[in-house]
Amino acid sequence: MTTPKIDLSHLAAFVIACDSVSMSQAADAIGLTTSAFSARLHGLETRLGLKLFARHGRNMWPLPSAVWLYNRSVRLLLAEEFLRQRVRSGAEETIRSVIIRLDEAYTGTYMARAVQDAIRRVHSIQQDCFLDLILSRQSSFESNADQQPMISNSTSILELSVRCAKGSNGSNEPSVMSVDTWMAVGEGAVDPQIDKDALRDMIVLELPGTLSDDIARHPNWPRLSHKVTTAAVSLQDYFGMALLLSSHDLLLPRPLIPARVAAIAPRMYTVPDGPPCAIHARESGMDPVMQTFLAELQRALSTADLSSGGSQPFSPAATLKQISTFNLVVKTGSMAAAARAVGLTAPMVPTQIALLETALETPLIVKGRGGSAATGSGLKLHPICLGIEQSFNDALAKSSKVAAEFRQSIRIGLPPSWSSDSRTSECMAEALSVFHREFPDCRIEVVEGPRDALHGGVRNGQLNIAVVGRVDLQVGSLPIGASEDISLIVNKKVGFCPQAKRVSADELRGIPLILAPAQVTMHQTLITALAKATVQLEPVMRLGSIPLIVSVIRRSPFGTILPASVVRKELEEDLVVAFPLDHIVPRRRLWAIFSTDNPLSETERRLVAHIKDAFASTL
Template sequence: MAGSMLPLMDKAGFELSLLSKFVLACQSPRLADAAKDLGQTPSALSIALHNLEERLGLKLFERRGAGLDLLPAAFWLFRTGAHLLYLEQHTREARFAGGRRMVKLSVHLDLNFAIGRVSKALLRTSQEMIETAPELLVDWHFSGLDDDDIGDPTGLAQSERLPDKSGQLRIFYGTAATVSAKAVHLYDDPWIVVGNKGSRVDAFQPDERVTLLRMRREIVDAMTRFATEHGFADRLRYRDDEPAQVSAILRDQPQTRLLMPANLMPRRLGLARHEEAPFAPRFVSSIYGETGGAAGSYGKAFLEAMLRNLVAENSAVFTPRLTTRQIHFFNLVAQTGSISAAARVANTAQSSASKHISQMEEAIGAPLLQRTEEGTSLSPRGEDVRAQTVVIEERQDWIVRKAHDIAAHSQARVTIGTLPSSGHDSVLTEKIAHVMTRIHARHPDWQLQIVESSNTMLHEHVRSGDLNLALVGMVQAQVARIRLGPTEPLYVIGNPAISFGGRKELGIEETVALPLVLGRQHLSIHQSFADAARERGLRLKTVVEVGSLALAIAMVRQAPLCTILPPSSVRADIEAGNLIAVPIRHEELSGALSVIFSADRELSEAERIIVQEFVRVFRPGRTATVELPED
């Protein structure tokens, strides 16, 4: 989960309050039910969920008829988002004796994931334990899901506040004959037949076939043995799809009858348009819990609460009160040592930072800072909160980055950054347009977005995950790249009032003596020129520093000034005599283009195709060679 911290503006719109609405909506049979629980209209909730999709760049829902179905990405966000909401609630509500070290309980679920009875009971139990055992932090994993992504979501793996040993709790399918004596029986999950609305699964005929989906091997094997013993094994069919895909399966094959434990067909969004009935002969899959490690009384108490919460399938409701800004400013104050320093880092007014800290203290109900003449330090309660707000912010950042990665892989949604356009007829602009139009023609369903930014910001957005790919000039560290070859030759572009003395070519030394308008802080072309001058020991002094090529060109048109550009950027002005162009010696100044991407993840198929097209257009006849960042 490690990665560069996203700037506050990149997290705007991804508030925990919005995430809590999503989590509740997923647990509700219809959007209207969730809206009623939230005291909102269905349209207002629908708009909020759409805003969440837009912020994450990830499609979560698919409209079917009058309702919504959950896409695979929604199940991922539910798992990760629910734990983030739990951490926020624990941060606010947990009260325990000062100096007492926290305890971690890791819950491993050897079950198929579903937004059903077990998941809801798990969330409600974790919430209850905040009051009964405030020093306990719970994390959970479903077997085979997100194992290599999440790491330790509590952030306690390396914490000095964690005891030498942590407790483990395993929840799994089993039978009385196979489980150990210390295993606790939690729930008997009855098997049901599921079909489309109007399919009369309650009148299921003895000779009809039923389909088993990709479920835990132990329960599939148990059902197969049961079918053999009762003489209906020949009626079983097997399909390599997850139970979460029930809606899509029944939509594509409406005659299909599915056989599964009831927990996998819960009351949740997208499943209100199906019918179910108990399977006969009756069969149940028993769920057990067993503690390990140093779980001790915590594990026992958790299982007892879980047993109570499994009796009814009630939704887990989160009501977060901490905001992204409050958490961000508090972490900055803890890091910098004062509110004023935090405000400077965040580029905001001190009064604004102070206001957010005060609101956070009000939400938590305790002072988090100790303000003295010598500065600001964390209060004892602030120290406890800080240990978790760092994790919350890191996890929030990770969700934003991971959402972009999932969108690229599962939905062919790719955001590409490019250097600022210097003109609609420039060679670079034409080549980028050629790449994108070819990609769109061949893959019209792909969702492509092109954004322009400075060379520096393109690198930052690739590292943060806001951009999948970027076309840059000078390549910085910590990104992977593929070279696209040299840039178009650079020229001094000048106002006709500038006299070049008939020179057909200029060197770096001659160029720095001209009245230059440059954007060294933002523009890759000008950064390359500044580096070339510095290597020669030349002092570069600009008339004006600008942030865009368009402004530099406009100023050169109107006054006796110069800038540095490829001539194709201002071809029409040169032909009309509005500007003049003199080449800079290629051996003294030459640039290169590269396409960059994060080295921390694997490119999706869509991203690979786009990269290959960039190479084909910019380096015809060459192959793409990836250069990874040095350690």
Template sequence: MSLPRIDFSHLAAFVAACDCVSMSQAADALELTTSALSARLHGLETRLGLKLFARHGRNMLPLPASVFLYNRSLRLLSAEEFLQRRTASATDGAIRSFGVQLDEAYTGTILAHAVLDAIRHVHSIQTACFIDLILSRRSPAEQHTDRAPLISTSSQSLEIAVRCTEGNSRARGASLLPADIWIRAGEAPSDIRTGKETLKDLLIPELPGTLSDDIAHYFSEIRPSYHIAAAAVGLQDYFGIARLLSSHDLLLPRALLPARVAASGPRVSAVPGAPACLIEVAESGDDSVVKAFLAELRRRLATEDPSESRRPFRPAATMRQIGTLNLVLKTGSMRSAARAVGLTAPMIPAQIAQLEAALGTTLMVKGRGGSTPTGSAAELHPMCVGIEHCFNAAIRMSRKVAADFQQSIRIGLPPSWSSDSRTSECMAVALSAFHREYPECHIEVDEGPRDVLHGGIRSGRLNIAIVGRVALQVGSIAIGTSEDISLVVNRRAGFRPHSRRVSADELRRIPLILAPAHVTMHQTLIAALAKATVQLEPVMRLGSIPLIVSIIRRSPFGTILPASVVRKELEAGLVEAFPLDHIVPRRRLWAIFSTENPLSEMERHLIALIKNAFADALEDAKQPLAAAES
């Protein structure tokens, strides 16, 4: 179980900020000050490395990069809200579920808002069945993990789509929801001289499926008097939509008008002669909850005020509490759960108690043999597992989205040797070249030992990491070879080996300062000597390479490092370097990444630049050691 720094409260603030036309309106809806809301949003952006909003005039608009997180936040917050309603109603029995699937291209539209509002309404009147809203891409190249149901036992699904009665996306059958009309939407004021609305040229934004091509073809063939052009601006590109509205009218189905635009009170009118659109529902199964949902959706789509503000989410539980419950039920006891995550025993019961207070139900009962889960805990468990899985996947993939949108890439590196080392120079060359090509991309570099870097890749905290040994469950690309390592000794130690190659016994007699918990080469050296029955015990174990070098420069100690790390000390005659390639041979270096998410083109290009930098520096790496030996 991970202990996330991002929680439902951050996601609720983010969703409100996306839905409301201004930050002050969102803050009022959440009963927060504007500064408190801004702090939550800034914290979310910082922790994800993903810029979610940008200023447009006096307001902040969501960026296209925020679409992924927005859709997953709706799903998670709706599930957490259902848990609250379920426990408040004291409904018994296993939780049933069916999914409602929408293409991600519908995000933020009147249709998408109506779907979510209908789901929340049905949850308010019944809590036996959870309606799972799934907004994801329908591209064949996309992974299907986002379309998996939150509750694994879900057996039904509805797919909602808008289709034109003319063209390639022609409706396949009767619509279960009201037919929709094509509208022209603009922000132009009335003409002062005539008092009439000023109509502008019509532009068709990028619409889901083939709607854009269908309507453009229809008017060019059937009604050529209309002057219509296509615009390469998606419905979730609020900056692009605002720019288009300032000079044109938009042509689109009423249900696909972005809700933020509708809330701003645009000029809207029906387009005469346009073919009808049908809102189709492809369903499987016949269920009373499904019928209730469709009836409510039909009512909301027929309302005359689609800009009605949405009631904000108010999560009561936290992801940490839900994750703790899942861990207790998985391990079988609170004590085992505490051991699994390295917490003290009282911390687990405290989290369970807080979750019980948030949901208003008892989840664990104490007995002589320890605590046992209640029937309520067993019923909620499948959904809690789904929430935790969805939450972790959303946070992990949001960092991937940051890289795809050229905003942020997080790189993990081994502990710094020094500013002069070949590894540092190669990374500096590669990152400088990358920044010249992608100046808008923010690069973050974290340092840590091998296991920490692998953990960062698996959790999604890091996009790429450079390691000397590759563990399981990660992808890898070879980028070059490591430097030859050397025994570096202060001259005042008076060390003189019997031959050019330092023997294991000679190495053991030197007072060494190592960092075996942080540096892979030190781990490798100790393991190699142990096979030769030579036990190497350092006089100091430090976690900082610069500190080790500083001590070696001043005192009669030795350490194990590439010679390039102590280039200045070698030139000043303060230390001597002796090769150890016969004990620890040169190893390959790898760029590792998550196998769950394919590398973006930008990430692949960065790895290629790193690989080229190591290849160019391969011959130069031998020069410092050669100079020292001469």
């Protein structure tokens, strides 16, 4: 694992920022100055390439792009907190796991907060079972199956949802654990039983399942139906809800009222004659801890105050670097081997292990003649340490997809040869210009690299899209057009003149060539093609920069292999001469490659379409 630049302390600050109405309130909760807290959040946004917050008046609102990170941060922080509680309890049993699953649409609501509180309560009284909270939703950047259990032995799953209660449940239906009401939230929020004429217009937001339709069509609402409309605003669109509150009251099931909205709402009243809403629980696996959790959840739902602040802030003691170092030592069986694997100096590994042992208050690694091994406590904690590291890496790999989904930024990988002045680069410049006009708020970042690096960047999520001439099997691809024909470019001082119309392989071998086979695919392809004809081509220089190669060719008696358009200026000045090589290396097809883990977002598809159009019209 690459040492992360984001750590659990950043995620804890981010979570409390999402749960707090103002920056100063969030900073006070974890004992930081407002400026230091703001800098920590800005650093997180910079490292992820995501804008996470917006301001509305004196309030700071998480953007929809923050929902994805919030849920994964809470999951990681719950796991780190469980590690410390597990050690303090002295529990000897092997850790087992139960998955608690919620729809991501519940993020930030009264119910989601109650679930978090119930999990933390269960962890404090029963340390042999880890409750793995997974909030997910099918989207263009993530599927419901993307978040793997932190502990592989998870066999029990508890799914929670809010529905309208309708009679008794069948044998295959989830059990009803709590019945609640609908509430009006806003500046009006006048109880219609007290003053029906003063009732403001009410808005039903986009709610999970059929809840929106259920409330709008309920037969007991004839006197309120003319006051109720719907709005395409999600429960996580805090800015949109803030705008609606100025003219409407929000009509919501009590469990799904966003905690931040409840904190600033002047009034809230129960709406009479509305359909009841109930929390349903579907159990799979029947682990005994499920009943303990449901009892704690029921208690949290019945006693929590909607207008109160958030849960107790997370205060992680361990770091991701310490956890990943511990995992690596267990894997390699030696601190020295672990240091070599990640390029650290020898003393750094035991230092990180010592810091983790201090944070968890238990020995984790013992040194022996044959290397280093995990202690009994270390072996018991290792599965969840692995889960924390893997879950963090998986979340980090999704950040570029999330940024593209919300049209904030997009990263494109190109071969090094495209940095030169050529028709190919003109095509790309045209495509990026058109894309920017269509998505003016989406930041475009272009990085260069050899083919293998571009494929790796796509697979690990660092790049949204890359353009290559040859595609590996592990990525998805779409054709975008054809490359330019390549040519032999020779400085006139070489005095080269082919014996026939086409340059032969033997003649090519006799020219002092400057190539970059490790960086430029066309050079690698040429060398491979000649090798099949038993012609070994050995360059006199290997330069990884196309502009540098052109600069050398312009001044000195050397040759290279490039599209002729790269050296248009040199050809016009009669400094070099170009000879076609399409008989040795035919024109290649170009491909836009992308990760197959998730479908392309609309933003990514539009970029690919613009690239394809540019190549079709120019080449």
